[in-house]
Amino acid sequence: MAAQHYRVGTRGSALATTQTAWAVEQIRSATGLVLDTVTVKTEGDVLTGPLSQLGGTGVFAATLRCRLLEGEVDLAVHSLKDLPSAPCPGLTVAATPLREDPRDALCARDGLTLDTLPAGARVGTGSPRRAAQILALRPDLTIVDIRGNVGTRLARVAGNEAYGVGAHGLHGEKKLGAITGDCDAVVLAAAGLRRLGLEKTITEYLDTDRVLPAPGQGALALEIRSKELEGAEKTALGTAVLAVNHTETQLAVTAERALLRRLEAGCAAPIGAYAQVKSGQLELSVAVANPAGTQVMRHRAATATLSLETAYELGVRAAEELLAGGAAELAGLGEQK
Template structure:
């Protein structure tokens, strides 16, 4: 039975609490918008099986490959990804047909005793699995001990005192979607602390030709912003584990993009910003991303991300 003729749309998802929550939100919104019935199909990915640090466990595709395989093979009709986990290269059989309105893209500090990043004592142990966050923490607070961690949200939060860590850094979007915003002790300003390209956004992927199934969920401003961020990532040939942060917003008819590349020790930070009129008749997301990427490459970003300009 094809997706178009099915009375129930099967939505592929990872089995984590966050993935199930996010996919449930998309399923509810899709039913509200189109009247279609949905069911969730849980799929285990390589990222769910591995305890390796993200920087060594396979990079982009770690959490998305098995979902995409299930979609190609017809075991589900669409899949929901955290956009920041999705490879930037186009898929020959699949397309991101909808990017819903973005949740808060900021990083969140979750620390013992309500502490902020500035208030953490020297030598405090801060956990994260992101090389970008590690570099940013080292740039801001070189006196902290940065600990490479893995695990779901509850596992990471459970390591904060009385566990072995003083704080962890997580995505605010995930905490909000899980109803755990109460654990946030500081939201890190997105302009000074740019996050992973696409952070806070979801991607709804379908087989080519089935775009109309989910098109009602697409949010054009969010799509323009996250595509600009992800174009920078692609142009620098940097994977999701690269120490790169990007921030794009639509404001007053302009699409504004800023991106920063970090050395892993936090000692070097390269930043570039560009803007373009939005909407326009061309591809302003790509145009401004090319300008940003060109400036970063000229400044030496390839030496920091491992890119091949």
């Protein structure tokens, strides 16, 4: 009997297809399951304008989730930071494989770093979180709102224009009239650059004690229909996906996303969070800023009990303590429950 084929849904960008190929290979190597990749164009890929105004977190994931619920694909591979923190009925994030580097990365002209960029230098990012934390460290810099795939963003840096025209293995030609070379630096997720083999463009990794990443940054979410995991009805796909889960990554992102959910914040909020298992404890660091970066509230919390339940509770507890200290007003999160 021929082996059953399962369909894996992915966005069509170079980063998404690279991430999906990596996840598929992990599953194949661990279980021998036969997986076919299906490219799905999502709403976030066709809309234009600042990402924070396009529906925020979830704009890239919604179409993939619909295809999964409708049975057109059997597994969706997401960048975890793109997923809304609230669960989607009928779907389960069954695994979070080993996390890539969670840090943000500065890609600057002439090998410059955050500290050596000249006053007034133009730094491109579409993330309010990155903008606020960069301005907190260097209020003399000018933030330029940018969006687009990795190549398009890298091409905004003077000297990196070639990355915007499909060079270096990046998908898609530069759109007519696209802006290039107008920035001194851009800030991107280190994980995406590393997965694409573009580490050479990084002039500085921004350590988490200076700039905290987005909750879930660097981690992938392998999402399937919940019924694939149910008791005696568990399918071969459900079993295979569980096999590539990385427990420490799962604990860390559970805490980070619980914090985000309790704060009722999406990708438009200037909030950074990073959790890690260290010395037998799960430690969570958080930064909440006002959009201008003139005020930053930092918070740390930890738990010595390593379980998904306590990880979730850690995130909620940290959020409650931040809210009590005025985080909602500081970051403009609006009325909290």
